[in-house]
Amino acid sequence: MSTLELENVSKQFGTMAALEPLALRIADGELVCLLGPSGSGKSTLLRIIGGFEMPTGGKVLIDGADVARTPPEKRPTAMVFQSHALWGHMTVEGNIGFGLKLRGLKKPEIAAKVDAALRLVGLAEYGKRHPAQLSGGQRQRVAIARCLVLEPKILLMDEPFASLDQHLRDRLREEVRQIQRKLGITTVFVTHGQDEALSIADRIAVMSMGRIEQVGTPAEIYTHPQTPFVAGFIGDMNMMKTTVQGGAALIGGVRFDAPMADGEALIAVRPEDVTLMPSRDGEGARVRRIVNYGAVLKIEAEAADGAVWKVQTLKDVPVTEGGFYRPTVSRHIVFRDDRVVHRVDPT
Numbered sequence: 439m440s441t442l443e444l445e446n447v448s449k450q451f452g453t454m455a456a457l458e459p460l461a462l463r464i465a466d467g468e469l470v471c472l473l474g475p476s477g478s479g480k481s482t483l484l485r486i487i488g489g490f491e492m493p494t495g496g497k498v499l500i501d502g503a504d505v506a507r508t509p510p511e512k513r514p515t516a517m518v519f520q521s522h523a524l525w526g527h528m529t530v531e532g533n534i535g536f537g538l539k540l541r542g543l544k545k546p547e548i549a550a551k552v553d554a555a556l557r558l559v560g561l562a563e564y565g566k567r568h569p570a571q572l573s574g575g576q577r578q579r580v581a582i583a584r585c586l587v588l589e590p591k592i593l594l595m596d597e598p599f600a601s602l603d604q605h606l607r608d609r610l611r612e613e614v615r616q617i618q619r620k621l622g623i624t625t626v627f628v629t630h631g632q633d634e635a636l637s638i639a640d641r642i643a644v645m646s647m648g649r650i651e652q653v654g655t656p657a658e659i660y661t662h663p664q665t666p667f668v669a670g671f672i673g674d675m676n677m678m679k680t681t682v683q684g685g686a687a688l689i690g691g692v693r694f695d696a697p698m699a700d701g702e703a704l705i706a707v708r709p710e711d712v713t714l715m716p717s718r719d720g721e722g723a724r725v726r727r728i729v730n731y732g733a734v735l736k737i738e739a740e741a742a743d744g745a746v747w748k749v750q751t752l753k754d755v756p757v758t759e760g761g762f763y764r765p766t767v768s769r770h771i772v773f774r775d776d777r778v779v780h781r782v783d784p785t
């Protein structure tokens with residue numbers, strides 16, 4: 439198994455910088471998600487790791503050896519694409535075994551490896567079928583088996599489940615995670631779905647405009663975002679512009695600790711960190727909308743100064759539309775100039 443290090447990797451397309459020089463180190467057996475909005479450079483970075491794109495500068499080190507100029511087929515990597523691109527005229531076995539045939543393996547050896555790969559992805563009975571006789575999820579499993587059979591040191595996945603429905607995506611994601619753990623294979627997984635990243639990754643690299651904004655475990659990224667972009671991109675967040683005066687800011691009737699010089703700041707509060715206590719009519723914030731998500735309620739409440747609170751609470755908390763409530767906040771982050779200046783965190 440293997441480590442992957444990116445050193446100063448950059449990519450220009452003409453005059454456009456798709457990737458600013460960036461660094462990332464992925465440990466042996468780790469699954470790292472590249473997460474970011476469309477155009478942030480995730481696929482470009484993955485393609486550079488796989489050898490489908492040449493970096494403008496920097497090193498791609500696999501177990502310490504720079505492969506930045508090595509063609510894809512000579513790298514110890516394998517990539518699962520969003521569209522599986524299986525060969526329609528070949529059986530499932532043929533598709534999976536093709537790469538091994540190219541490597542010159544003998545028939546019995548290929549058969550044994552293909553069989554093991556099919557079992558790994560839960561398709562032991564499907565080897566003789568053609569891709570057209572499979573469901574979308576089964577085809578994507580074949581695509582994964584086709585990569586794994588090559589025993590790559592590093593597995594690359596580019597939005598592999600994007601074309602599948604939510605239910606199937608959740609299931610396959612879990613399966614891939616189990617296979618990845620079992621094989622201990624170092625994996626880089628591109629997604630723009632934050633739920634996907636939060637649920638599957640050991641660590642997440644959040645990307646924006648060709649840069650890695652933050653790298654951390656899902657819990658770190660969620661509870662300790664280091665930039666307003668990360669705070670706003672992962673999960674729901676109340677992001678409120680304010681002016682700090684005398685070490686505090688007042689928003690929507692709530693006083694926030696902000697021990698810093700007077701001036702503009704941005705305060706971030708998770709909806710689940712806001713509690714609503716009943717208040718007298720006209721005081722606090724008025725609940726203008728409640729959406730029931732089964733186990734939780736998502737609430738919008740508007741304060742007298744126009745601030746709108748997004749609140750998330752357990753279903754059995756009695757809150758009614760049109761009612762007045764006083765918000766209290768258990769944790770918040772204060773940003774200035776795109777950096778964390780102060781954090782109130784009870785845990």
Ligand SMILES: Nc1ncnc2c1ncn2[C@@H]1O[C@H](COP(=O)(O)OP(=O)(O)OP(=O)(O)O)[C@@H](O)[C@H]1O
Nearest residue numbers: 451454456474475476477478479480481482483630
């Ligand atoms: N071959 C190319 N030629 C020119 N520009 C490109 C090329 N490939 C990507 N880009 C540009 O580089 C930037 C990053 O693209 P990339 O596909 O890496 O983003 P992404 O984060 O993967 O987006 P998405 O989630 O939409 O796939 C974009 O602005 C894109 O238009």
